[in-house]
Amino acid sequence: MYGRLLVSLLALTVIPVIVLQVFYSSYLISNIRNNRMQLVRDYGTLLMEDLLTSDYLEGNTSELIDTELRNFTGLYDGRALIINSSYLVRFDTYGMLTGKFMVTKASILAMQGSEEDYYDPLTDQASVTCVIKDDNEEIKGFILFFVSCSDLTNTYSSLRNTTIIVIFVFVAILTLLSFALARTFTRPFEQLGESINRISEGNFDENVNLSGFTEIETISAAFNKMKGSLKHLEETRQEFVSNVSHELKTPLTSMKVLADSLNTQDNVPLETYKDFMLDIGSEVDRENRIINDLLSLVKMDQGESQLNIANLTVNETLEAVLKPLRPIAARKGVELRFDNNRIVLADYDEVKLNIAISNLVENAIKYNIAGGWVHLSLDADETYFYITVEDSGIGIPEEYQSRIFERFYRVDKTRSRETGGTGLGLAITKEVIELHHGNIKVSSREDEGTAFAVRIPLVYKPEEENRSGGDRI
Ligand code: ADP
DSSP: OHHHHHHHHHHHHHHHHHHHHHHHHHHHHHHHHHHHHHHHHHHHHHHHHHHHHTTTTTTOOOHHHHHHHHHHHHHTTOEEEEEETTSBEEEETTSSSTTSBOOOHHHHHHHTTOOOOEEETTTTEEEEEEEEEOTTOOEEEEEEEEEEOHHHHHHHHHHHHHHHHHHHHHHHHHHHHHHHHHHHHHHHHHHHHHHHHHHHTTOOOOOOOOOSSHHHHHHHHHHHHHHHHHHHHHHHHHHHHHHHHHHHHHHHHHHHHHHHHHHHSSSOOHHHHHHHHHHHHHHHHHHHHHHHHHHHHHHHHTOGGGOOEEEEEHHHHHHHHHHHHHHHHHHHTOEEEEEOOSOOEEEEEHHHHHHHHHHHHHHHHHTOOTTOEEEEEEEEOSSEEEEEEEEOSSOOOGGGTTTTTSTTOOSSHHHHHHTTOOSOHHHHHHHHHHHTTOEEEEEEETTTEEEEEEEEESSOOTTOOOOOOGGGO
């Protein structure tokens, strides 16, 4: 890019300057030579009048004309010849050909009316032929001028030399500027390339700080933003992988401990065996739950294509959610209530919504107190339906509320484990709701209770790209 930019800049600056110089110079010199020839022709035209009126061509002499002509040609270091129609040279300012005949190709052409001017670069002389015609347009003779152009050429040469020096300096400055500009343009891209390489090597710490042009600064800011997202993604990924390994290892470790303790003891009573085997069984269930939850999340990560949308009655789905949970709530002494007054029809994936709301109600029971209550409600307007799950449980401290939807995040690990939690429930719930272009918001007070509010559009539009954020409720 640097090379191309440099060549382009040079092509756009230096080349036009040189081309302009070459063309302008040749135009200039030919223009001033033409001016001189025109001046001589104008003088010749004036002289013709005098020659005709004084019958100079027929033999009369005129000292005035001769002197004037000598003076004029003397000015330009030149020569003039006045020739009549018989090719007799009436006057030669050099005196050499006066009274002699001059029959040359040029004289014959002149007598035929041809008035050709030409410049001879070898002698640096211009020749101008002025044909003398009387009032009846009859050719009476002609004047042949030879004027030197060397004074013009000399002035022009010295001028050109100065110009060449100026142009050379100018071109040198332009070339240096082109180098500097090309460098300025390409440097940020090089820096960006270096940063991308560092990121590819896993180094997310350094920010790029490109400056100079607004566009470059915009790229720089966008790049840093993208790098921030990548860094966050990488951290989340690493955390997730380490969480997954840890979570999957915990039940296995428990099982190993239980099995080892049975193996190392002799004559273990059957009761103890049974107890231990029950524990091992529940650890297997736990492992199974984690794997199933992880599989659901992985599937949902593949996006909306995983949804099986149908137009259904939300009330029925919520009843189906509550059915298996009623005995659990009853066992815990928690009152489970559902305001099922209004029938709501909407587009959703029944299995997934069931899982999402089950997680919320299950949590509301799990993190509740004996004698507490869980209140499920359903409402709708013309665009959305709203589900709220409120409980009178232990609540979630303010500082943890923003993190509870993260995968494997638990406020109280021990309590979650005791109640069979995997730490994935709310992450799954949020994912399901967002796949339906809805959102979920939590509000909670420690030791008072928690409320989860869900909002989902009644009509599912697959092309809708923007997922609703938690702040939209
Ligand atoms: P878990 O399997 O541990 O229940 P979740 O993802 O379902 O995982 O919930 C994450 C954490 O959020 C829980 O460990 C718990 O600390 C907290 N939590 C969720 N729901 C409630 C609730 N209704 N009341 C109090 N705490 C809750």
